[in-house]
Every structure is written in structure tokens, then in C-alpha cells.
Amino acid sequence: MKNSLRATLKRGSMAGVATAGAAALLLTGCGAAPTASSTATATASNYTGCIVSDSGGFDDQSFNQSSYEGLKKAEKDLGIKTNQAESKTNNDFEPNLRAMVSAGCNLTVTVGFLLGDATKTQATANPDKHFAIIDFGYETPISNVKPIIYDTAQAAFLAGYLAAGTTKTGTVATFGGIKIPTVTIFMDGYADGVKYYNEKKGTDVKVLGWDKAKQDGSFTGDFEKQDKGKQFTQNFLDQGADIVMPVAGPVGKGAGAALQEAKAAGKDVKLIWVDSDGFLTAPDYKDIMLSSVMKQMGEAVETVVKEDKDGKFSNKPYVGTLANDGVQLAPFHDMDSAVSAELKSELDQIKKDIADGKLKVESAASPKV
Amino acid sequence: MSENNEPRHSAEPDPDRIPAPQPPKSQSAAPQPPKSHATAADTAANIETPDEDDAAYVTSLDTAGGAMQPSAVPVSAQSGSLPGAPEEESLMRKIFTGNGIVTILAVLLALILGGLLIAMTDKVVGTTAGYLFARPTDFLTAVWSAATGSYVALFQGAVFNPRGTGAAGQFAPLMETLTIATPLITAGLGVALAFRAGLFNIGAQGQIIMAGILAAWVGFALDLPVGLHLLLVLLAGIIGGAVWGGIVGVLKARTGAHEVIVTIMFNYIALYLLRYLLDTDLFQRPGESTPISPILDASALYPLLFGSQYRLHIGFLLAVAATVFVSWLLNRSTLGFEFRAVGANPKAALTAGINVSRATILVMTIAGGLAGLAGVAQVAGTEKVLTDGVAATYGFDAITVALLGRSSPWGTFAAGLLFGAFRAGAVQMQIQTGTPIDIVLVVQSLIVLFIAAPPLVRAIFGLNPRKKKAAPAVKSQQAAATGGAA
Numbered sequence: 001m002k003n004s005l006r007a008t009l010k011r012g013s014m015a016g017v018a019t020a021g022a023a024a025l026l027l028t029g030c031g032a033a034p035t036a037s038s039t040a041t042a043t044a045s046n047y048t049g050c051i052v053s054d055s056g057g058f059d060d061q062s063f064n065q066s067s068y069e070g071l072k073k074a075e076k077d078l079g080i081k082t083n084q085a086e087s088k089t090n091n092d093f094e095p096n097l098r099a100m101v102s103a104g105c106n107l108t109v110t111v112g113f114l115l116g117d118a119t120k121t122q123a124t125a126n127p128d129k130h131f132a133i134i135d136f137g138y139e140t141p142i143s144n145v146k147p148i149i150y151d152t153a154q155a156a157f158l159a160g161y162l163a164a165g166t167t168k169t170g171t172v173a174t175f176g177g178i179k180i181p182t183v184t185i186f187m188d189g190y191a192d193g194v195k196y197y198n199e200k201k202g203t204d205v206k207v208l209g210w211d212k213a214k215q216d217g218s219f220t221g222d223f224e225k226q227d228k229g230k231q232f233t234q235n236f237l238d239q240g241a242d243i244v245m246p247v248a249g250p251v252g253k254g255a256g257a258a259l260q261e262a263k264a265a266g267k268d269v270k271l272i273w274v275d276s277d278g279f280l281t282a283p284d285y286k287d288i289m290l291s292s293v294m295k296q297m298g299e300a301v302e303t304v305v306k307e308d309k310d311g312k313f314s315n316k317p318y319v320g321t322l323a324n325d326g327v328q329l330a331p332f333h334d335m336d337s338a339v340s341a342e343l344k345s346e347l348d349q350i351k352k353d354i355a356d357g358k359l360k361v362e363s364a365a366s367p368k369v
Numbered sequence: 370m371s372e373n374n375e376p377r378h379s380a381e382p383d384p385d386r387i388p389a390p391q392p393p394k395s396q397s398a399a400p401q402p403p404k405s406h407a408t409a410a411d412t413a414a415n416i417e418t419p420d421e422d423d424a425a426y427v428t429s430l431d432t433a434g435g436a437m438q439p440s441a442v443p444v445s446a447q448s449g450s451l452p453g454a455p456e457e458e459s460l461m462r463k464i465f466t467g468n469g470i471v472t473i474l475a476v477l478l479a480l481i482l483g484g485l486l487i488a489m490t491d492k493v494v495g496t497t498a499g500y501l502f503a504r505p506t507d508f509l510t511a512v513w514s515a516a517t518g519s520y521v522a523l524f525q526g527a528v529f530n531p532r533g534t535g536a537a538g539q540f541a542p543l544m545e546t547l548t549i550a551t552p553l554i555t556a557g558l559g560v561a562l563a564f565r566a567g568l569f570n571i572g573a574q575g576q577i578i579m580a581g582i583l584a585a586w587v588g589f590a591l592d593l594p595v596g597l598h599l600l601l602v603l604l605a606g607i608i609g610g611a612v613w614g615g616i617v618g619v620l621k622a623r624t625g626a627h628e629v630i631v632t633i634m635f636n637y638i639a640l641y642l643l644r645y646l647l648d649t650d651l652f653q654r655p656g657e658s659t660p661i662s663p664i665l666d667a668s669a670l671y672p673l674l675f676g677s678q679y680r681l682h683i684g685f686l687l688a689v690a691a692t693v694f695v696s697w698l699l700n701r702s703t704l705g706f707e708f709r710a711v712g713a714n715p716k717a718a719l720t721a722g723i724n725v726s727r728a729t730i731l732v733m734t735i736a737g738g739l740a741g742l743a744g745v746a747q748v749a750g751t752e753k754v755l756t757d758g759v760a761a762t763y764g765f766d767a768i769t770v771a772l773l774g775r776s777s778p779w780g781t782f783a784a785g786l787l788f789g790a791f792r793a794g795a796v797q798m799q800i801q802t803g804t805p806i807d808i809v810l811v812v813q814s815l816i817v818l819f820i821a822a823p824p825l826v827r828a829i830f831g832l833n834p835r836k837k838k839a840a841p842a843v844k845s846q847q848a849a850a851t852g853g854a855a
Binding site: 055083113 | 661751754
């Protein structure tokens with residue numbers, strides 16, 4: 001009985017699958033076959049640019065993704081070949097890098113400080129190959145490794161000033177994913193921007209989530225758990241904050257969700273995104289997106305690849321600053337009306353002052369160059 | 370297992386308050402399983418996989434390896450192989466209805482499904498599917514080349530690369546496989562050992578981390594002569610893991626806290642403790658503010674087995690040694706017999722005079738120590754530094770490896786090698802063919818899925834026994850898959 005039932009079931013499901021499959025094929029498989037392709041693509045270059053991610057992967061909505069997109073753009077614009085390897089664990093760094101070297105990569109971009117040691121080992125062992133490492137600088141430079149680093153505090157300073165000038169409650173907040181320099185540099189700049197506003201305007205805007213003097217604040221513990229971001233943001237809202245800057249990659253979406261809930265409840269709240277222009281990369285939160293602190297990693301990667309391809313490689317670190325547009329404050333988009341013309345001109349002036357070196361933004365995590 | 374430690378649950382004696390009845394020290398004919406070594410060893414040798422056939426296991430226990438009155442059950446009906454008894458038939462039966470063939474078929478099935486997945490994600494397949502009816506051969510060729518291309522790359526990245534320079538280069542992938550397999554094997558052994566004692570040890574991750582913390586600290590902070598330094602690193606790691614596992618055992622034995630919850634929480638404690646420590650001067654690299662420890666001293670590192678062109682280190686030999694040790698422990702020692710008895714039926718073990726609390730604590734301590742060995746392999750072998758990713762996902766992969774190895778030491782060893790091969794080959798597969806590395810993880814997960822459901826695999830291949838008699842076999846195989854923890 002049981003067997004026959006199963007047999008019937010099996011036969012029935014097989015027939016169902018076959019029908020569905022046939023239907024799908026009928027619907028999709030009717031295109032015309034292409035004529036024998038004679039047009040070889042215009043990629044004449046033998047140059048190969050490669051990239052190895054850290055354990056975040058190329059879809060981390062953060063530096064891995066931006067760097068990867070930069071390399072892909074270089075592939076399109078410069079006609080180079082590319083290779084990519086995602087690391088799932090720290091153990092994959094060395095095999096991935098070795099594989100890139102043996103795959104004939106001219107330049108290998110490695111992403112993040114965790115790859116620092118592995119990149120150094122491979123660079124020393126293969127002096128004729130070039131490397132570039134994102135968000136990490138060596139104390140003693142290596143002749144064939146170009147560090148790509150960012151003085152993010154400069155752009156975050158603008159964000160802090162903007163937040164202090166926009167807040168209605170007199171309290172703004174920030175939190176990080178993990179306490180590492182590339183995160184705290186955002187928080188330092190943000191806190192300093194608020195402080196600068198207070199000094200100039202005689203106000204007392206408070207920053208929750210980061211104490212620059214103590215170098216300590218709120219961290220969710222990883223770059224994955226969005227619900228933690230939501231929880232943190234709700235806490236900040238309860239404490240009176242109305243603008244939040246999450247420095248935690250995808251965890252920032254949790255902050256966005258909490259802020260949207262607060263907005264639905266009638267509160268006037270805003271979000272400041274980091275790394276990329278959140279209005280474009282996290283469009284779900286458009287309606288609360290005040291601005292973003294951008295690190296233009298894609299552009300930097302493309303520039304470094306282009307330089308190397310043209311034989312102009314140097315191991316001098318690329319430092320993204322406000323002066324070279326490596327870091328920027330994103331446009332206000334839909335929030336344009338929320339920022340007064342006066343505040344806008346002040347921001348422009350501060351940007352100019354920082355770029356000219358008249359105003360110094362300092363962070364313990366700033367690149368020492 | 371848990372009801373055993375609930376006090377006042379029934380009339381049975383509480384293991385903590387009432388001393389368990391001690392078995393006689395001599396080879397008497399008392400109606401209890403023997404404590405005496407010779408007979409225990411004999412019994413253990415005779416019962417290869419006790420959870421395979423519960424009834425036979427119990428009868429063998431009763432006769433205590435022949436030291437007692439023969440039971441009413443004829444010897445030929447018992448599972449233990451006796452000298453002169455025909456072995457071929459049971460072996461053949463074991464192969465075809467047993468777990469071995471199911472494991473292989475599960476792997477095969479997963480590879481086929483994985484191949485289809487690879488083909489589906491392939492760009493060429495996508496384009497050719499658009500004109501399938503105009504030229505079907507294009508589509509089929511694309512499917513075939515996508516799947517086989519990826520698997521060839523997987524093989525070349527895991528075992529043998531014909532394009533390598535010289536024999537050294539050609540066998541480099543194999544060395545890489547062994548390197549990655551090392552922590553998987555030792556941590557898997559820890560999990561498997563606990564499985565056999567009926568404990569579902571999820572805590573390998575935390576045990577690896579604690580071992581990594583201690584071993585790394587000894588490795589970079591202390592300045593000791595060659596030899597002694599590595600020995601101390603090794604000891605520190607094993608102790609770190611053993612203590613972390615042992616605490617779980619104590620909590621389980623003394624308070625009845627469920628080991629799954631305790632180990633999961635201990636994983637978190639270990640991870641966040643590591644993150645905290647990496648933020649302190651004690652562990653941070655001087656002059657840097659990134660959470661990464663200094664590189665371990667050269668004297669604290671595992672020596673490389675075949676020179677610097679490979680990453681393979683002496684930790685692999687330790688993994689082999691650990692496998693031999695666990696195999697001996699489980700099958701040849703009194704302690705291992707107790708572990709298995711507790712795993713098979715804690716109440717019966719208690720009644721038979723086995724100290725269940727002691728066995729629980731000991732098995733978790735040894736399991737932790739084995740996972741600790743994986744932690745040492747990470748910091749002293751491959752990574753050479755301590756970061757918050759020191760344990761990677763080995764602690765959780767170890768559970769899979771132990772399941773795949775059906776909780777037997779050499780099975781775990783083989784499963785560790787297989788997973789090591791997948792991991793090593795995935796790198797090549799990703800770079801050569803552009804197959805996303807996640808697909809490899811999907812294949813791994815499919816394998817586990819199929820292994821966890823032997824009836825499904827047998828149904829797919831039409832191997833299900835038609836006779837009614839075989840029904841209990843299915844049940845016992847499920848128990849074997851979880852090492853009796855189910």
C-alpha cells in the first residue's frame with residue numbers, strides 16, 4: 001500500500017515536473033540561434049587586474065563591494081581582464097593570493113587590514129607583481145604594494161556639522177559595527193564636526209554612541225545582524241536623538257528600519273549613511289536619508305589599475321581626502337529642503353578650509369602619511 | 370540523556386548523591402558489565418558500532434564478551450564477529466544496506482545537483498537556453514561544460530593540478546587539502562567523540578577560539594627556546610580547549626544544564642572575549658590599532674612538513690595521531706567503553722555501575738582538547754596570528770564532518786579530508802571558472818542533507834529494502850547518524 005502510494009506519487013510528480021519543464025522551455029527557448037559569432041570582443045589588452053575580498057564577500061555593501069565594482073568598471077573602460085576570489089574565512093587569504101599570482105595577475109587588489117600579512121608575504125615572494133591594499137597602510141612601505149587609504153574623518157566632520165545644524169532635539173547619535181580604526185575614524189570626525197558646530201554657534205548638541213576622548217562607544221559587534229542596529233537606534237531615539245549615523249555596513253539597514261518606524265509614528269528623524277551614497281545604494285531609506293559620508297573606493301581602484309597598466313605604478317599610498325574627492329559628503333537629494341542655505345554655505349566653507357589645510361581634522365585612526 | 374540528571378524524576382538513583390554501585394574488580398560472573406580490562410576490551414572489539422543494532426548490542430553486553438553465562442540468544446544471531454564465524458555475508462549486507470553506500474550515493478547526488486546549480490548560474494547556459502529549440506546542442510554542451518569545467522577545476526585545486534610546475538607544483542593542491550583538513554579533522558573528532566557519549570557538542574567553535582587565544586599568547590608573548598616553545602603553545606591550546614569543553618561537561622553533569630544551550634552560549638562568550646582581548650594592549654600588535662595580534666615567534670610555529678612551498682605543517686601528523694588516539698580510546702579502552710555505554714543508554718549505564726557524571730565531564734574535556742588542537746593548528750600552523758576570525762567556521766563545519774563520518778574516528782578523518790578538498794578546490798574553481806564559492810558550500814550542505822536522510826537517498830536510488838524485516842535497520846541508521854544523540 002505504502003509502496004504503491006509512493007510510486008504513484010513519484011510518477012505523478014515526475015509528470016508534473018516534466019510538464020512544467022516543457023512549458024518553461026516552450027516559453028523561454030524560442031529565441032533564434034545566433035549566427036556564428038565572428039566579432040571577437042575588443043579586449044586586446046593582456047593586462048589582468050585581480051581582487052581578493054576579505055570574509056565579507058563582494059556583496060557586503062561596503063568596501064569589498066565598492067572595490068570590486070571599481071575593478072569591474074576598469075574592466076569595461078580599459079578593456080583589461082579581471083579575476084576575483086572571495087575569501088570565506090581568514091584561512092582563504094593565502095591560497096587565494098597565491099592562486100591570483102599563478103593566474104598571472106599584474107595587479108592584485110586586496111581588501112582590508114586582515115589581508116595585510118598575506119599580501120606582504122606574497123608581495124615579498126613575488127617582487128615582479130604589483131599589489132594594492134584597501135584601508136590598510138604598512139609601517140614600513142613595501143616596494144610593490146600600494147596602500148589605498150582614506151582620511152574619512154574629514155568627510156565625517158562635515159556630516160557631524162550637518163547633523164548638528166539640522167537636529168531638532170539637540171541630540172545626534174552614531175554607532176559602529178566593530179571597533180576598528182576604519183570604523184572609529186567616521187565616529188571621530190562626526191563627533192568633532194558636532195563639537196565644531198557647538199563652538200561656533202554656542203549650542204550644546206550632544207553626540208550619543210561615541211566618546212572621542214575615551215575612544216569608546218556603541219558597537220553592535222559585527223557587520224551582519226541588522227536587528228541589533230535596529231535595537232541600538234531605538235535606544236538612541238528613546239534618549240532623544242533624531243539623527244543617526246550607523247557605521248556598520250548592512251547593519252545600517254536596521255537603523256534605517258527603526259528610523260522609518262519612528263517616522264511613521266510622527267517623529268522627525270534622519271539617517272546618515274556611510275561608505276557609498278545611500279540614496280542610491282540603499283533606496284529603501286530614501287525618505288529619511290539626510291546625506292552620506294562617501295569613500296570613493298571604486299574610483300581609487302580604477303585609478304590605481306589604470307596607472308599600473310600605463311606603467312606608472314608607485315608604492316606611494318593613495319590617501320582619499322576632501323581635497324582629491326576621495327572622501328565626500330553626498331548630495332542631500334530629497335532632503336535638500338531640510339538643509340538651510342546658510343548651513344550649506346557653511347559646509348562648503350568648512351570643506352574648503354579642510355581641503356586647504358586651514359582646518360585640521362584629527363583622528364587617532366587617521367592615516368599617518 | 371537529560372532525564373538522567375533530573376533529580377527526583379523516578380525511582381532510579383541520582384548519580385550525584387547516591388554512589389553508583391561499583392562493579393566487581395575481578396572477573397566474576399556478576400550480572401553486570403565488566404569493569405575488568407581484558408573483558409571490556411574484548412567486548413569493545415566485538416561491538417564495532419554499538420548503535421547499529423541495539424538488540425544485539427544489549428545481548429553482547431549481557432554476556433560481557435563471553436565472560437558470563439551464554440545468553441539465550443544464539444551466538445550466531447549476535448552482532449559481534451566471533452573467530453571462525455562467517456563474516457562475508459554480514460559485510461556485504463552492511464555495504465549494501467548500511468551506511469557506507471548511502472554516504473557515497475549522498476555525495477554523488479549532491480555533486481549532480483551541484484552541477485545543475487553551477488550550470489544554472491552559468492552565463493553561457495543562460496544565453497544558449499534562449500534558443501534551445503533552434504539549436505539544442507549548444508545548450509546541452511554549455512550545461513555539460515559548465516558543470517564538468519567546474520568540477521575539473523575543483524579537482525585540480527584539491528588533488529592534482531597537471532598544469533603545475535614539476536611534481537612539486539602538481540601536488541601542491543593535495544598539500545593544501547591536507548592543510549585545510551587538519552583543523553577540520555581534530556575538531557570533528559572532538560564533536561564525534563561527544564556524539565558517541567550522547568552529547569551534542571556545538572561548542573567546538575568556542576573551544577577552538579579559547580585554544581587559539583591561549584596558544585597565540587604563549588606563542589608571541591613568551592620568549593622560549595626552540596622546541597619547548599612549541600610544546601608550550603601546544604599544551605596551552607589543548608588546555609584552553611579542554612577547560613572550555615570541561616566546564617560544559619561539569620555544568621551538564623552537576624546541574625543538568627543542556628549541553629546544546631551551554632555550548633552555544635560558550636561560543637559567544639569565547640568570541641566576544643576574543644574581540645575584547647584583541648582591543649587590549651596585551652594582544653594588540655604594538656604600534657597598530659587594528660584588532661590583530663603580533664605574528665607568533667618562529668619557535669612557536671609548527672614546522673612545515675615539505676618545505677616552504679606548501680603550507681602543510683606538522684599539525685596534520687598530530688591530526689592523524691589524534692585519530693589513532695580516539696580510535697583506541699573508543700574501541701580499546703575502558704573509558705571509551707563507558708562513553709559508548711553512556712551514549713547508548715545513560716540509565717542502563719548508571720545501573721551497570723558506570724559513573725555517568727564522570728564520563729560526561731571527561732568526554733567533554735577530551736572533546737574540548739581535540740578542538741583545542743584545531744585552534745593550535747590555526748594559530749601555529751596556517752594563520753600565524755590571532756584575529757577574531759581565527760576559528761573561521763571550523764567549529765561548525767566540524768559538526769558536519771562528524772556527522773558525515775558517522776561519528777567514527779576514521780570516518781571523521783575521511784570526512785575531514787573530503788571537506789578539506791572541497792575548500793581547497795573551491796579557490797581554484799572560483800578563479801578558473803568564475804563559479805561562485807557559495808556553490809561549493811551549497812554542495813557541501815546538500816551532502817549533509819542527504820546523509821541526514823538515508824531513506825531519501827535509498828528511495829532515490831531504489832535501494833530501499835522491500836522486506837519488512839529491514840525496517841528497524843532504517844531506524845538504527847538514523848540513530849547512527851546522530852551518534853545516538855537523537
